Amino acid sequence: MRFGKVAVLGVSSLAVIFMFSCVGGVKEVDPTAYSITPLDRKVEEIPDACKAAYEMAIPRVAVIDFTNNTTFDAAKVLQSQESGQYSEATVGGAGVGVAPGGIGIVYGEATAGDYQKQLEMVTRDVNAKLGESVAEGVAAQLVEMGGAKVYTRRDLQKVLQEQQFQQSGLTDENTLVQLGKLAGVKYIITGSVNNVNLKWISAEYSKKGLSQHLGLVGAIAAAAIETQEGWNLSTDLTIKIIDVQTGEVVLAKNLSGREVLGKTPQISFDAIIGGIKKAAMDAIEEAKEDLSKYFKVRGYIIQTRTSPEKDSRFALINVGAKAGVQPGQEFYVYTFQVVVDPFKKTEECDMLRLPVTLEVTNQVQDTKAWTIVKGDENQIMRVRVGQLVERKPIE
Structure with missing residues (x-):
C-alpha cells in the first residue's frame, strides 16, 4: 500500500408498414409489419463436414x-465507543442543580457545563x-x-x-x-x-x-x-x-x-x-x-424478413436473454463451403464470415431475438435461414 499527495492538472426512415425507430441507442422494430417473401424462405445448405460447427455446447x-x-x-480493528452524562451547575449561586435538558438551572446566574466521558475501546475481527x-x-x-x-x-x-x-x-x-x-x-x-x-x-x-x-x-x-x-x-x-x-x-x-x-x-x-x-x-x-x-454466444438464423424495396432486412436468431443477448449487441454471420485437401484427399469445412452484421433490437425474448441486418444492399441479400451467427466480442 502506498500513500501520496498529488495535484491533478489538469438521423433515413423506412416504409411506413415497418415501424422503425431508435430510442436511447436501441433499435425498435415491429417484425410483424413485413410478410415473409420467397427470398426469406430460402434455407442455407449445410455440408455434412460443417454440421459440427452447430454443436454449440456451452463450456x-x-x-x-x-x-x-x-x-x-x-485484521483486528480497534473501535471506540463513547458515553457520558451532561450536567450544568450555577456559578456563584447557593445551590447546584443537575440539569438534563436545562431543568433546575437557576436563572440570572452564569452556568458552567461539564461532560463526564467514558471511552471504551473495543476490538473486532475483520x-x-x-x-x-x-x-x-x-x-x-x-x-x-x-x-x-x-x-x-x-x-x-x-x-x-x-x-x-x-x-x-x-x-x-x-x-x-x-x-x-x-x-x-x-x-x-x-x-x-x-x-x-x-x-x-x-x-x-x-x-x-x-x-x-x-x-x-x-x-x-x-x-x-x-x-x-x-x-x-x-x-x-x-x-x-x-x-x-x-x-x-x-x-x-x-x-x-x-x-x-x-x-x-x-x-x-x-x-x-x-x-x-x-x-x-x-x-x-x-x-x-x-x-x-x-465464451462465445452462438446460434443460427431461424427466420428473415425483407422490405418491399429490398433495401432492408431483418433476422430472427435462436438465442436470447437466457444466453446473455442484450439490445445493441452485434453478431457475425457465417456461410460455409467444403474444401478438399489436395494431398490428404479429405474434405474440410471452411467457415466464411459474410461482410454483414446483425444488430440486436429491442425485440429480445428468452430464447430468441430480432436483429437488423447491417451492410451493403447486395450483401444483406446473402443472409439466409440456417446460417450460423456468433456474437462479436463485447467492448
Whole structure:
C-alpha cells in the first residue's frame, strides 16, 4: 500500500408498414409489419463436414478464489465507543442543580457545563475476503455475458471435500487443473489481487487555473476534477484462464480499477476494504472483451424478413436473454463451403464470415431475438435461414 499527495492538472426512415425507430441507442422494430417473401424462405445448405460447427455446447467454467497478495486480509480493528452524562451547575449561586435538558438551572446566574466521558475501546475481527469477493465478481460478469455455464463456489467446495483437497493448495496450477478435471469443467478462471494504492488528490490549484484561463470549458473541467478530489484508491488485479484439458494458460491479463473514497480526513478499515472491492469490480469490466472471446454466444438464423424495396432486412436468431443477448449487441454471420485437401484427399469445412452484421433490437425474448441486418444492399441479400451467427466480442 502506498500513500501520496498529488495535484491533478489538469438521423433515413423506412416504409411506413415497418415501424422503425431508435430510442436511447436501441433499435425498435415491429417484425410483424413485413410478410415473409420467397427470398426469406430460402434455407442455407449445410455440408455434412460443417454440421459440427452447430454443436454449440456451452463450456462449464469454474471460478476459483483469487489469491490476495495485498496486506489487507484478516485484521483486528480497534473501535471506540463513547458515553457520558451532561450536567450544568450555577456559578456563584447557593445551590447546584443537575440539569438534563436545562431543568433546575437557576436563572440570572452564569452556568458552567461539564461532560463526564467514558471511552471504551473495543476490538473486532475483520476478514476482508478480497479473493473470494473478486471471484464472485468475475462469476457474476460471466453469468451476465452468457456463453458459459458457471460452476458455483458451493459445487467446488463439494468436490474439494469429496477429494480431500486442501483449499490452501489451490494456488498451484497443476492442482487447479486436476480439480477442474474432477469437476468436469473446461476452463478454470482464477488470478490474484496484487496491489492497493491509496493517495490524496488535491485539485484546488488546478481548478482555479482552469476556470481563469479556459472560461466555461475550464469551469466544466474543474467541476469534473472536483469529483475526483480526496482519497483515491486503485486496485491492481491479474486474471488467468486455464484450459483444463491442456493445462495451458490461454489468457493472462493485468487489470486496474479505481474508486474515490471521499474527503474524510481519516478512513476506516471497512471503508478501505469496500473501496478495494468496488475498484476490483471496475477492473473486471476491463476483462469483459477478453472473456467474451473465449465464451462465445452462438446460434443460427431461424427466420428473415425483407422490405418491399429490398433495401432492408431483418433476422430472427435462436438465442436470447437466457444466453446473455442484450439490445445493441452485434453478431457475425457465417456461410460455409467444403474444401478438399489436395494431398490428404479429405474434405474440410471452411467457415466464411459474410461482410454483414446483425444488430440486436429491442425485440429480445428468452430464447430468441430480432436483429437488423447491417451492410451493403447486395450483401444483406446473402443472409439466409440456417446460417450460423456468433456474437462479436463485447467492448
